[in-house]
Amino acid sequence: MSETNLTLHTDKYQINMMYAHWKRGTKNERAVFEAYFRKLPFGNGYAVFAGLERLVDYVRKLSFGEEEIHYLRTQEENYDEAFLEELRGFKFGGSIHAVPEGTPVFPNVPLVRVEARVFEAQLIETALLNFVNFQTLLATKASRVKQVAPDDLLLEFGTRRAQEADAAVWGARAAYIAGFHATSNMLAGMRFGIPTAGTHAHAWVQGHDSEEDAFRDYAEALPDHVTLLVDTYDTLKSGVPNAIRIARELQRRGKRLKGIRLDSGDLAYLSKRAREMLDEAGFADVKIVASNDLDENLIAELKAQGAKIDSWGVGTQLITAFDQPALGGVYKLVAREKAGGLEPVIKISGNPEKISNPGVKEAYRIVNADNGMAEADYVTLPGDGDIADGKPIRLFDPLHPHLFKRVDRYRAIPLLQPVFSEGQLVCRLPELDEIRREHARQLALFWPEHLRKLNPEPYRVNYSPAVLDLKAELIRKHLSE
Numbered sequence: 001m002s003e004t005n006l007t008l009h010t011d012k013y014q015i016n017m018m019y020a021h022w023k024r025g026t027k028n029e030r031a032v033f034e035a036y037f038r039k040l041p042f043g044n045g046y047a048v049f050a051g052l053e054r055l056v057d058y059v060r061k062l063s064f065g066e067e068e069i070h071y072l073r074t075q076e077e078n079y080d081e082a083f084l085e086e087l088r089g090f091k092f093g094g095s096i097h098a099v100p101e102g103t104p105v106f107p108n109v110p111l112v113r114v115e116a117r118v119f120e121a122q123l124i125e126t127a128l129l130n131f132v133n134f135q136t137l138l139a140t141k142a143s144r145v146k147q148v149a150p151d152d153l154l155l156e157f158g159t160r161r162a163q164e165a166d167a168a169v170w171g172a173r174a175a176y177i178a179g180f181h182a183t184s185n186m187l188a189g190m191r192f193g194i195p196t197a198g199t200h201a202h203a204w205v206q207g208h209d210s211e212e213d214a215f216r217d218y219a220e221a222l223p224d225h226v227t228l229l230v231d232t233y234d235t236l237k238s239g240v241p242n243a244i245r246i247a248r249e250l251q252r253r254g255k256r257l258k259g260i261r262l263d264s265g266d267l268a269y270l271s272k273r274a275r276e277m278l279d280e281a282g283f284a285d286v287k288i289v290a291s292n293d294l295d296e297n298l299i300a301e302l303k304a305q306g307a308k309i310d311s312w313g314v315g316t317q318l319i320t321a322f323d324q325p326a327l328g329g330v331y332k333l334v335a336r337e338k339a340g341g342l343e344p345v346i347k348i349s350g351n352p353e354k355i356s357n358p359g360v361k362e363a364y365r366i367v368n369a370d371n372g373m374a375e376a377d378y379v380t381l382p383g384d385g386d387i388a389d390g391k392p393i394r395l396f397d398p399l400h401p402h403l404f405k406r407v408d409r410y411r412a413i414p415l416l417q418p419v420f421s422e423g424q425l426v427c428r429l430p431e432l433d434e435i436r437r438e439h440a441r442q443l444a445l446f447w448p449e450h451l452r453k454l455n456p457e458p459y460r461v462n463y464s465p466a467v468l469d470l471k472a473e474l475i476r477k478h479l480s481e
């Protein structure tokens with residue numbers, strides 16, 4: 001998967017625009033694009049940013065080889081040979097700022113800012129959105145599961161139902177960032193160092209003359225990691241009693257049964273009964289794993305029913321982001337080179353939410369210095385206004401500007417960090433475990449009201465007066481033209 005040249009993993013219109021710039025002699029003009037999303041997925045109160053590691057790898061490896069050039073030649077007779085020749089020497093030489101992976105993020109805040117020759121900035125739009133939209137969506141879905149079972153062991157089981165291989169592998173990574181503990185996908189384990197875990201399938205039991213034999217053979221083969229699937233025939237009459245028999249046999253050998261897995265039926269009822277049976281037999285330490293089309297709502301419901309489940313195997317619903325299979329992140333031009341400088345540009349729409357925010361922007365997380373909690377994200381023009389001076393700021397309610405909150409003492413944490421500068425990687429990519437820890441640390445900056453799964457309190461995202469004035473000025477200008 002990683003060996004494929006992804007340079008043509010782009011929409012044809014990007015190459016066409018590159019070509020048109022090349023023809024006009026504007027290919028080297030500077031352009032600034034910002035990527036952001038407008039609406040949080042799943043009705044969640046935050047999203048979890050992911051996709052940067054893949055983006056970095058993609059940008060570093062961008063190059064049009066013989067095969068790519070030949071293919072382009074076959075696809076468009078208008079492409080001049082000299083353009084294709086130019087692509088042969090193509091390298092990304094621009095700058096990218098991005099929010100670190102694992103950061104909780106909010107609508108309309110720039111997450112990635114690309115400043116490059118328009119030739120380069122245009123090419124990478126498609127892949128950038130593809131990586132960031134998918135991985136952020138998955139990390140957010142996983143984070144919802146984590147919110148309802150913060151102290152339980154979370155296993156990612158989705159590969160077989162994922163939208164193909166890349167989705168499974170990068171989805172497993174996104175789930176781990178958000179707090180899952182392990183994946184069943186061995187490739188994700190090998191590539192990213194994610195712990196792997198697994199029980200066994202119904203086929204193992206079906207492939208034996210009896211369930212008891214199946215359990216015994218499995219325990220024989222893997223005595224240190226035995227979790228037995230107990231629902232093939234009858235969970236309470238056969239599965240759990242057979243598992244207890246095997247637990248006793250293991251005990252005699254100085255080993256222990258690690259767990260049982262429930263995969264059908266009423267998981268609340270069965271887990272309570274199985275817990276009683278295991279406890280009565282002296283196996284209070286044997287864990288109960290549940291699976292079967294679980295998602296954050298079912299897990300919360302099962303917990304409310306008092307289910308005695310220690311560990312959740314979550315597959316289809318997580319890996320396919322079943323209830324919202326796409327994040328609508330966009331990549332918008334915010335400034336272009338003109339007369340030697342950068343001129344802010346806007347995209348106007350009849351839908352006010354879709355009017356873009358012009359100008360090269362910075363984004364800050366405002367953390368109240370008195371209580372250490374995040375108050376808002378604040379989007380500014382570079383060096384603009386009060387943030388730069390550390391003066392008190394007013395956080396206006398965007399719909400009701402007469403309502404505002406004043407914050408006197410705060411830390412303004414810059415969200416956009418340098419990743420590439422003039423084509424050079426200028427950041428150290430953190431280890432996956434570091435990203436995961438940092439994610440957990442950052443979530444603690446938010447009041448629980450913003451984090452709850454149902455009807456969370458919206459977190460404030462504010463634009464500085466300078467950004468809003470610039471936007472109003474450009475809208476006026478374009479509408480009067």
Ligand SMILES: Nc1ncnc2c1ncn2[C@@H]1O[C@H](COP(=O)(O)OP(=O)(O)OP(=O)(O)O)[C@@H](O)[C@H]1O
Pocket residue numbers: 263264265266267268269291292293294298301302305
């Ligand atoms: N106590 C419960 N409360 C709410 N939902 C539950 C409870 N127990 C299980 N569920 C969920 O309800 C759904 C039940 O699935 P379904 O009706 O297909 O039965 P099943 O037990 O999976 O049968 P089988 O897998 O043998 O076809 C699953 O998503 C499961 O996770």
Ligand SMILES: O=P(O)(O)OC[C@H]1O[C@H](OP(=O)(O)OP(=O)(O)O)[C@H](O)[C@@H]1O
Pocket residue numbers: 157158160161200201202203263291292293294313314315316317
């Ligand atoms: O339900 P999910 O959240 O998607 O979790 C993964 C599912 O995949 C397996 O079932 P499958 O029927 O594919 O195989 P099995 O014979 O091992 O149960 C497993 O038993 C889970 O039920």
Ligand SMILES: O=C(O)c1cccnc1
Pocket residue numbers: 157158184197198199200261291313315
């Ligand atoms: O290990 C398991 O139990 C497992 C792995 C993948 C899918 N379902 C279950």
